[in-house]
Amino acid sequence: MFLDSDLLLSALRALTPILLAALGGALCERAGVFNIGLEGMMLMGCFTAVATSWFTGSPWLGVLAAALAAAGYSLVLAVGAVTLRGDAVVLGIAMNLLAVGLTSFLLRTVFGVQGTFDDPSLAGLPLIGGFTPLAYLSWVAVAVAGVLLSRHVWGLRLRGVGEAPDAAATLGVRPASYQYGAILLSGVLCGLAGAQLALGNVTLFSENMTAGRGWIAVVAVMLGRAAPLGVLLAALLFGLAEAAGFRLQGLGLPQQATDAAPYVVTLGALFLTTARRRRRPRPSGARS
Amino acid sequence: MTRISGALRSPLTFSVLAGLLIGALFLVGTGADPLTAYGAVLTGALGGDGIGATLTTGTSVLGLALALAIPLRAGLINLGGDGQMVLGGITAAVTGLTSPLPAPLTVALALLAGVAAGAGYAVLAALCENHFGVPLLVSSLLLSYPAVSLASYLARYPLKEPGSSLPQTRALPDGVALPAFGDSTVTLGLVLVVLAAAVYWFTDRRTAVGYEIRMTGLNARFSAYAGVERRGLTLRLMAVSGGLAGLVGAIGVLSFPYRFVDGSLTAPGYTWTGLTAALLAGAAPLGTLVAAFFFAVLQVGGLAMERTTEVPRELTQVLQAIVIVFLAARLRLPGRLLRRRSREREAV
Numbered sequence: 003m004f005l006d007s008d009l010l011l012s013a014l015r016a017l018t019p020i021l022l023a024a025l026g027g028a029l030c031e032r033a034g035v036f037n038i039g040l041e042g043m044m045l046m047g048c049f050t051a052v053a054t055s056w057f058t059g060s061p062w063l064g065v066l067a068a069a070l071a072a073a074g075y076s077l078v079l080a081v082g083a084v085t086l087r088g089d090a091v092v093l094g095i096a097m098n099l100l101a102v103g104l105t106s107f108l109l110r111t112v113f114g115v116q117g118t119f120d121d122p123s124l125a126g127l128p129l130i131g132g133f134t135p136l137a138y139l140s141w142v143a144v145a146v147a148g149v150l151l152s153r154h155v156w157g158l159r160l161r162g163v164g165e166a167p168d169a170a171a172t173l174g175v176r177p178a179s180y181q182y183g184a185i186l187l188s189g190v191l192c193g194l195a196g197a198q199l200a201l202g203n204v205t206l207f208s209e210n211m212t213a214g215r216g217w218i219a220v221v222a223v224m225l226g227r228a229a230p231l232g233v234l235l236a237a238l239l240f241g242l243a244e245a246a247g248f249r250l251q252g253l254g255l256p257q258q259a260t261d262a263a264p265y266v267v268t269l270g271a272l273f274l275t276t277a278r279r280r281r282r283p284r285p286s287g288a289r290s
Numbered sequence: 291m292t293r294i295s296g297a298l299r300s301p302l303t304f305s306v307l308a309g310l311l312i313g314a315l316f317l318v319g320t321g322a323d324p325l326t327a328y329g330a331v332l333t334g335a336l337g338g339d340g341i342g343a344t345l346t347t348g349t350s351v352l353g354l355a356l357a358l359a360i361p362l363r364a365g366l367i368n369l370g371g372d373g374q375m376v377l378g379g380i381t382a383a384v385t386g387l388t389s390p391l392p393a394p395l396t397v398a399l400a401l402l403a404g405v406a407a408g409a410g411y412a413v414l415a416a417l418c419e420n421h422f423g424v425p426l427l428v429s430s431l432l433l434s435y436p437a438v439s440l441a442s443y444l445a446r447y448p449l450k451e452p453g454s455s456l457p458q459t460r461a462l463p464d465g466v467a468l469p470a471f472g473d474s475t476v477t478l479g480l481v482l483v484v485l486a487a488a489v490y491w492f493t494d495r496r497t498a499v500g501y502e503i504r505m506t507g508l509n510a511r512f513s514a515y516a517g518v519e520r521r522g523l524t525l526r527l528m529a530v531s532g533g534l535a536g537l538v539g540a541i542g543v544l545s546f547p548y549r550f551v552d553g554s555l556t557a558p559g560y561t562w563t564g565l566t567a568a569l570l571a572g573a574a575p576l577g578t579l580v581a582a583f584f585f586a587v588l589q590v591g592g593l594a595m596e597r598t599t600e601v602p603r604e605l606t607q608v609l610q611a612i613v614i615v616f617l618a619a620r621l622r623l624p625g626r627l628l629r630r631r632s633r634e635r636e637a638v
């Protein structure tokens with residue numbers, strides 16, 4: 003049978019990096035910052051995780067370093083878009099480009115290899131019940147983000163900053179500090195996503211290994227309307243498409259068809275949801 | 291004098307200088323002498339051995355820079371250059387291999403087919419924005435992946451050269467090629483792309499359409515109020531943009547090695563370099579030309595730098611991105627549309 007529990011399990015494994023990155027993107031979106039630098043932040047996380055794990059022998063330090071490095075990298079967006087009021091879209095694109103260049107450059111200067119760094123003694127993350135600890139963490143993060151945004155005062159203020167920065171400022175909430183917080187958190191989450199990708203899904207680093215997953219995460223934010231549960235469902239859709247792709251490849255479909263599957267499915271889902279939203283316009287202010 | 295000091299204070303000069311400075315720090319960090327390295331970039335790209343490669347790379351970079359600059363002028367970001375270019379390339383290859391016409395006509399037909407394929411695919415992304423509300427930025431990028439996969443599949447299976455281990459189509463028949471200048475790899479394609487730049491300059495400066503496009507980029511709401519029909523404009527701009535990207539793909543196939551090689555169009559990252567150039571120039575026609583040339587020099591000179599100083603050539607990619615990071619933080623570019631429009635949709 004094609005749709006079985008195995009497929010669901012491999013979908014759950016595939017979705018973790020997307021989910022973590024998309025949660026970060028959703029926080030930024032709610033704070034009124036359009037973050038399309040997710041891909042670059044993830045890639046920085048991938049490289050830092052692999053490099054730290056290699057030099058210290060501990061994948062846990064790799065995860066920690068990835069979170070810190072990506073958070074540090076996200077400061078570029080925070081300073082550029084919030085403090086200097088630069089263009090977040092252009093900044094995000096430039097950050098993605100910079101990450102590809104920087105990690106390829108470092109791959110060659112630090113490890114002296116081109117393309118892929120793959121060593122049997124590189125320590126990856128352990129599996130608990132078939133999933134890495136980061137996968138469990140990502141599910142917890144969905145719940146935490148959900149509670150934070152709907153119940154906690156920090157989350158409510160964050161949403162206020164995103165929807166009406168001037169009104170929030172009048173109430174004594176400093177929009178910039180909330181936006182910094184959201185961007186830094188998205189950096190941490192993207193760093194974890196990168197660590198999961200490089201030390202969990204596989205144990206290696208290769209140039210541009212995120213391969214559009216950060217963009218899928220951006221789309222997942224749109225699909226899920228920046229709500230944690232919605233983002234989870236959107237990421238699950240992508241995970242299913244990726245897992246189904248691998249399954250079809252086993253059945254003899256060429257790799258190119260399965261490579262394209264997640265993007266086509268995501269685009270299709272985007273059509274359907276936005277088309278439905280258009281027919282039945284929501285009352286203003288009624289964010290899911 | 292005031293002009294000089296003004297230029298020095300402009301965000302553009304600041305960004306380029308800051309990029310070069312940070313690049314120099316990287317070079318020092320890897321133990322290389324920045325002056326030697328930058329010197330190697332310049333002599334490698336502009337010297338007798340490198341100028342041909344620079345102009346060949348420059349053809350593709352300028353073509354894609356123009357393709358992305360034209361919609362950018364109206365605040366639209368087309369991220370699907372890879373897909374549009376690759377479809378143009380594979381269509382030109384199929385046309386070149388199957389056309390029964392004499393060689394010169396086949397070349398013209400292949401170019402047109404490439405343009406049509408790129409334009410048609412880009413229009414698809416525009417329709418996604420117009421009719422489904424999927425932002426152009428996202429729809430164009432997502433559409434790019436299946437196109438690249440499709441072309442890769444075609445080059446590896448149905449169109450693959452029999453007996454070859456490389457993922458490439460058969461070579462085009464004799465004579466089905468763009469004329470080259472002398473012994474170099476520079477072809478008539480460069481002239482075509484420069485001509486396109488000239489047409490863009492004229493349209494931007496001298497025609498009503500160009501004015502409408504610029505006004506839309508500066509203030510979309512004002513131009514809508516003044517009667518610019520946005521959906522139609524998006525459609526037309528994306529058709530031109532994708533057509534140009536398709537043209538670059540077709541030029542690539544009709545130049546050395548005269549076939550479609552899987553990955554040869556996408557691997558050098560022309561789309562991103564082109565976008566960087568267009569952003570750097572604020573999509574202005576002449577500026578885009580200069581910026582595209584600048585980045586072609588960086589890209590080709592990077593190889594020479596790698597040979598003389600052993601600093602990886604990826605450093606030049608880092609340089610490009612740093613310049614844009616600085617510029618984006620300082621300049622307001624016509625890229626805010628997406629955000630504003632999504633807000634408006636949210637409010638409806």
